[in-house]
Amino acid sequence: MVKIGVLALQGAVREHMKSLEACDVEAIAVKRKEELQDLDGLILPGGESTAMRRLIDKYDFMDALKEFAHAGKPMFGTCAGLILLAKDLVGYSEPHIGVMDIKVERNSFGRQVDSFEANLAIKDVTASFPAVFIRAPHIVEAGENVEILAKHNDRIVAAREGQFLGCSFHPELTEDHRLTAYFTQMVKEAKAKHFV
Numbered sequence: 142m143v144k145i146g147v148l149a150l151q152g153a154v155r156e157h158m159k160s161l162e163a164c165d166v167e168a169i170a171v172k173r174k175e176e177l178q179d180l181d182g183l184i185l186p187g188g189e190s191t192a193m194r195r196l197i198d199k200y201d202f203m204d205a206l207k208e209f210a211h212a213g214k215p216m217f218g219t220c221a222g223l224i225l226l227a228k229d230l231v232g233y234s235e236p237h238i239g240v241m242d243i244k245v246e247r248n249s250f251g252r253q254v255d256s257f258e259a260n261l262a263i264k265d266v267t268a269s270f271p272a273v274f275i276r277a278p279h280i281v282e283a284g285e286n287v288e289i290l291a292k293h294n295d296r297i298v299a300a301r302e303g304q305f306l307g308c309s310f311h312p313e314l315t316e317d318h319r320l321t322a323y324f325t326q327m328v329k330e331a332k333a334k335h336f337v
Contacts, residue, residue: 143328146171146180148206150196152188152221156313160321166328174205182215182328185222185238187275187311190247193221194237203238210240215304215331217324223307224278231281241305242284248276261310263299264290266323272298272310279309304331 142165147157149170161168161184171177183206185193197203210216218226218241225237229244256275262268272293280297283289291299291308299308299320306327312320 142167143181143325143332144169144179145182145184145325145328146176147184147186148193148202148222150188150200150202151193152186153219153311153313154186156311157184157186157219157321160313160318161325163318164322164325166325172200174200174202177205177209180209180214181332182217182324183209184324185216185218185225186313187220187222190221190224190237193225197225197237206238207240210238210305213304213331213335215306215324215327216240217306217327219308219313220275220277220311223280223309226305226307227280229282241300241302241307242287243280243300243302243307244282245278246281247278259293261291261293261298263320263323264288266290267317267319270312270320271315271317272308272312273314274298274310277309280307301327 144167146169149172158168226241227243227245228239231246260269261272263270287302
């Protein structure tokens with residue numbers, strides 16, 4: 142059975158755990174960097190990216206997260222997690238983990254009060270997904286190896302590059318587990334490759 146962790150520093154950790162369990166995988170709430178070693182994949186949840194970065198630094202997670210990415214293990218960033226994965230951030234000189242060839246703008250759909258839901262067609266997942274946007278970022282630019290999976294009003298809101306998956310919205314806040322299942326499949330495929 143694959144083991145998928147949820148970075149449990151801040152954000153919608155419990156909801157992601159529930160979604161992973163619905164996909165029949167072992168879900169681990171990751172609170173210490175040592176716990177990353179036993180995982181096959183990792184979800185970086187939504188939350189507040191600045192607060193998350195502070196906690197990543199406080200608990201000395203950054204190098205371990207980069208090593209996890211460089212080991213070829215899949216990572217899925219939702220909302221703030223997408224910001225953590227991006228190589229380029231509008232208005233910032235430095236990225237966070239910086240492994241996905243995308244440029245992201247924070248809070249590009251407005252403030253908390255501007256939260257909304259939209260049905261999205263997500264490539265290779267479903268023609269209709271109930272996406273929840275809360276102070277969501279969006280992908281302004283995507284590199285040539287980045288596959289765009291979904292757009293909302295001409296803005297890129299979901300993309301994949303190799304083992305990295307990112308979306309602007311919160312799939313864990315719905316009862317629809319198909320995007321989590323898609324990530325779970327990515328993890329299973331990556332794990333199978335390592336054992337060949």
